[in-house]
Amino acid sequence: MERTLVLCKPDAVQRGLVGQILTRFEQKGLKLVGMKLRQFPKELLEQHYSDHKERPFFPSLVGFMGSGPVVAMALEGIDAIAVVRGLMGKTNAREAAPGTIRGDLGMSFSNNLVHGSDSAESAAKELALFFPGADELVDWTPCTLEWSYSVG
Numbered sequence: 001m002e003r004t005l006v007l008c009k010p011d012a013v014q015r016g017l018v019g020q021i022l023t024r025f026e027q028k029g030l031k032l033v034g035m036k037l038r039q040f041p042k043e044l045l046e047q048h049y050s051d052h053k054e055r056p057f058f059p060s061l062v063g064f065m066g067s068g069p070v071v072a073m074a075l076e077g078i079d080a081i082a083v084v085r086g087l088m089g090k091t092n093a094r095e096a097a098p099g100t101i102r103g104d105l106g107m108s109f110s111n112n113l114v115h116g117s118d119s120a121e122s123a124a125k126e127l128a129l130f131f132p133g134a135d136e137l138v139d140w141t142p143c144t145l146e147w148s149y150s151v152g
């Protein structure tokens with residue numbers, strides 16, 4: 001099992017798409033193990049996107065992410081990191097395939113609705129950043145587990 005960080009970006013919250021986005025992850029069979037809505041401080045967002053700090057769009061990206069509330073979720077499942085990235089679609093929403101979140105719901109490169117961790121290292125770093133408390137992520141067993149994964 002893997003855990004990954006998903007953010008519903010400010011455009012998703014403003015457009016009232018958080019429920020639809022969460023539904024896609026739930027329907028796929030990913031387990032929600034943490035969730036919060038916050039307007040996150042600039043310092044945290046700069047740390048979150050530190051890999052991009054030399055890129056020209058870094059200030060506008062951090063500004064956008066801090067411009068309104070964001071919903072942060074921790075999702076768990078087999079290959080959760082890659083599965084989430086697949087459901088999100090390509091970064092530029094105009095190029096994202098139909099059927100993906102960005103492909104179905106967005107038209108922008110920057111305001112592209114969702115973030116998902118891109119590797120095990122990023123997931124560990126990002127989950128610790130957005131869910132620092134020891135009790136913020138919950139271990140639980142969905143009654144659908146065997147039916148979703150055919151395990152056991």
Ligand code: GDP
Pocket residue numbers: 052057061090091109110111112114115116118
């Ligand atoms: P992601 O992993 O698919 O979210 O994409 P990246 O890690 O490459 O970039 C992080 C975020 O920065 C993207 O989701 C976009 O919101 C934004 N972004 C990336 N590249 C560009 C760009 O060339 N221009 C602008 N305006 N925003 C960008």
Ligand code: MG
Pocket residue numbers: 118
């Ligand atoms: Mg990325």
